[in-house]
Amino acid sequence: PEGDYEKGKKLFKSRCFQCHVVETDETKTGPTLKGLIGRKSGTVAGYDYSAANKNKGVVWTRETLFEYLLNPKKFIPGTKMVFAGLKKADERADLIKYIEVESAK
Ligand code: HEM
Numbered sequence: 001p002e003g004d005y006e007k008g009k010k011l012f013k014s015r016c017f018q019c020h021v022v023e024t025d026e027t028k029t030g031p032t033l034k035g036l037i038g039r040k041s042g043t044v045a046g047y048d049y050s051a052a053n054k055n056k057g058v059v060w061t062r063e064t065l066f067e068y069l070l071n072p073k074k075f076i077p078g079t080k081m082v083f084a085g086l087k088k089a090d091e092r093a094d095l096i097k098y099i100e101v102e103s104a105k
Contacts, residue, residue: 001093008098011091019081022102030081036060036103041076052078065096 012022019030026032031044038061042054056076058064068075069092071085086092 003093003097005097008094011095012098034103050080052076066092
């Protein structure tokens, strides 16, 4: 389903922004999510990934993010991202919509 940008923006601020930015190249606890869509996992230059994230070898798309964000530790066993996941499919779709728009700017 096509997500809702405004709802996704609110979700990003409340659930992701403590560790990630999407609008700039800034590194926080987590790597920047700018340019995320279409990028191979673990490839932000200079970011110190876990081996698990670095070697996952997946391309971040709407589909792979939808699965990853449901249960990050299941999708990437050994990830150092401390995030339980978003169980609600509509929340994941909203978040991905926001990331798609912002990360491509
Ligand atoms: C990694 C998204 C919440 C910390 C990642 C990656 C994505 C992502 C896509 C992989 C990046 C890549 O391969 O280049 C999100 C989204 C979140 C969220 C959409 C909110 C729903 C958080 C939170 C934290 C966090 C709350 C900190 C408490 C990290 C860290 C990594 C990471 C440390 C690197 C993992 C590793 O190297 O094993 N995140 N994240 N993230 N995230 Fe998040």
